[in-house]
Amino acid sequence: MKHEAITERLLELAARRFGCSRELLRPEQDFFEALDIDSVEAMRLLSALESEFGVEIPDYEVQDVRTFAGLAEVISRRVKHA
Amino acid sequence: MAEGKALINLEFKEGVLEVQLAKEPCNEIGRSMLEALEKVASFCERGTFERHPIRAMITHSLVERGFCAGADLRELYAENAQAIAQGVSEKERQAEVGRFLRRIHAVMNAIDQAPFLTIAMVHGFVFGGGFELALAHDIIVAERSARFAFPELRLGLVPGFGGIPRLLREVGNAIVRDLVFTGRSIGAERAHALGLVAHLANEKEGLAIARRMAEQALRFDGGAFQAAKRFIKEVPEAMLAKEQEIFLERFITPWVQKALEHFVHSEDPMPYLPPPPQAFKESLP
Numbered sequence: 001m002k003h004e005a006i007t008e009r010l011l012e013l014a015a016r017r018f019g020c021s022r023e024l025l026r027p028e029q030d031f032f033e034a035l036d037i038d039s040v041e042a043m044r045l046l047s048a049l050e051s052e053f054g055v056e057i058p059d060y061e062v063q064d065v066r067t068f069a070g071l072a073e074v075i076s077r078r079v080k081h082a
Numbered sequence: 083m084a085e086g087k088a089l090i091n092l093e094f095k096e097g098v099l100e101v102q103l104a105k106e107p108c109n110e111i112g113r114s115m116l117e118a119l120e121k122v123a124s125f126c127e128r129g130t131f132e133r134h135p136i137r138a139m140i141t142h143s144l145v146e147r148g149f150c151a152g153a154d155l156r157e158l159y160a161e162n163a164q165a166i167a168q169g170v171s172e173k174e175r176q177a178e179v180g181r182f183l184r185r186i187h188a189v190m191n192a193i194d195q196a197p198f199l200t201i202a203m204v205h206g207f208v209f210g211g212g213f214e215l216a217l218a219h220d221i222i223v224a225e226r227s228a229r230f231a232f233p234e235l236r237l238g239l240v241p242g243f244g245g246i247p248r249l250l251r252e253v254g255n256a257i258v259r260d261l262v263f264t265g266r267s268i269g270a271e272r273a274h275a276l277g278l279v280a281h282l283a284n285e286k287e288g289l290a291i292a293r294r295m296a297e298q299a300l301r302f303d304g305g306a307f308q309a310a311k312r313f314i315k316e317v318p319e320a321m322l323a324k325e326q327e328i329f330l331e332r333f334i335t336p337w338v339q340k341a342l343e344h345f346v347h348s349e350d351p352m353p354y355l356p357p358p359p360q361a362f363k364e365s366l367p
Contacts (some may be wrong), residue, residue, distance in 0.1 A: 039353075040147050040206060043229050047269040051226070058266040059231075063355050 001079055006053070013052050014068065017045065025053040027069040034068070055079055090118040091144070097137035099125060099298045108147040111211045111243075112154030116185055119215075123192035126200075136297035137304065138199040141219060148206025149228065150215055153243070155364035156308060159342035161350050172334045179333050183326050184243055186211070189243045193218040197308050199299040203292040204228045205285070209267070209354060212242035217252065221295065221317065224270040224279040226290040231267035232353035237345065238337035242329035253280050264356055 007027050015022040018035045025034055032038075038047065049071070050057055055078040062074055089109075091102040101122050103109040111119070126133050126139070143149045165175050193200055193215075202219035204212075208230045215231075216222050232249075234241045241262070249258050253276050262266065271280040283291050299307070334339065345353055 036346050043207070043267070045225050046267075047227060047229060047271070051271055056268070056272060058264065059355055060264060069245055 001076075003072065003076045006076050006079065007069065009052065009066060010049065010072050010075065011050060014045065014060065015046055025068065028067055030066045031068050031071065032066065049075060053079055088118065089115055090122065092122075092131070094131045094134065094136075097300050098293070099131050099136050099139045101139060103141065103143040103150060104145065106145055108145055108151035108207050109143055109149065109212065110151055110154035110157075110213075111186065111257060112157035113182070114324035116182065116189070119189045120185065125190040126192040126196035129197045135304075136198045137191075138201065138299045139196065140201045140203055140289070140292045140296055141193075141215070142292070144205040144239070145176035145206065145266040146206070147200070149208045150210070150212025151207045152210025152212050152214075152233075155237075155342055156346050159346050162339055162342065166339065167310060176330050176334050178267060180326070180330050183329060186243050187322060187326065190214065190218040190248075191322075194248075194315070196352065197304070197310075197311075199296060199307065201292045201295060203283075203288045205288060210234060210241065210245075211243045214241060214245040214248065217245065220311065221280045221287050221296040222273075222278065222280040223283060223292045223295070224286050225283045225293065226270050227285055227321075228273070228279075229267040230261075230270075230273055230278070231265065231354060232262050233265040236261060236265055236355065237341040239332050240325065240328050242325065244322050244325065246325060247318035249278075250321070251315075267354075271364055 008044070011025045011027070012022055014031065014035055015025055018037065020035065031045075032042065035041070046059070046062070053075050055075065057074060057078060061069055062071060065071055065074060089103075089105040091104055093100040093102065109115065122265045123300055125136060136171055162175065165178070199221070200219040201221045201223060202216040204216050204224040205227045206229070208216055208224075208228050210233060213230050213232060232241050232245055240246065246258060246262065249261070249314070257276060260266070268276075268280055270279060274282040281291050281295070
């Protein structure tokens, strides 16, 4: 799957899950701020992403990631190895 | 039959005891929660609730954030800091934690060996002591939001409430090492694929699955159930004793109090993971 497609699916999932408009989300945004989520919801997002993309995403790989683009990058690396 | 609002609510109906963890923010196990869990353990030891035989027990959480986030690290930090400030010796601090540890191990062992079916229905955070509590049960039902982790190494500790011996009973050593040595969490789907979780449930549907499972258990002969349980689910006593020993050895190292302090003051959205080395190694004694 191409990186752009992963980013798009990630943004769609985030919008759907947290009830915001897809049009308001951009890859370079801080997802904690854009979605107004805390650590509990971040954990749920992680589980949802693992389910959506069929890969495991260890927390330490996203520990310092704050943007949707960064998340998509981690997922892209994992999808390649899946 | 129901008891009033408390850290743990108990409901008993037709042979099934429901243990509802209800302590905000996420059922952290400190002294008060330990006392409440000791009451649950006493039902497990007796096999009865107010003279009625218990045939199954379901433990779940009423708290939104999850099943249980583990030991109450804020309480542990505060108590240890106070003891250090008062000049309490390392030996006595170790002995104090040892007394707590023996009590929580007694609780876990009582749940582990209860003469009836025990089900942990989990969601959200199932971390550290919460993971250990779930592992003491016969069966884990997990809603998809559940995430399991043993983050203890970040504190300079090993899991201390029986986690490693009981996880080893369920899954391969490679998985145990992955979880313990990296402190990472795994989601409910992965835990289900590993055989750690027996039933995977959609959000808010786990309790119905657990209740249906408990009803099924009522149909079997209690004696046959107990014989099967003794055969299938041995308590790893030697490893549990060794775990306490290692935990207490580690507890008095300077790293632990410093790491607890860092955790208590952390604003990191993933405070269960260790901070980058430069953030706090330099401040170690």
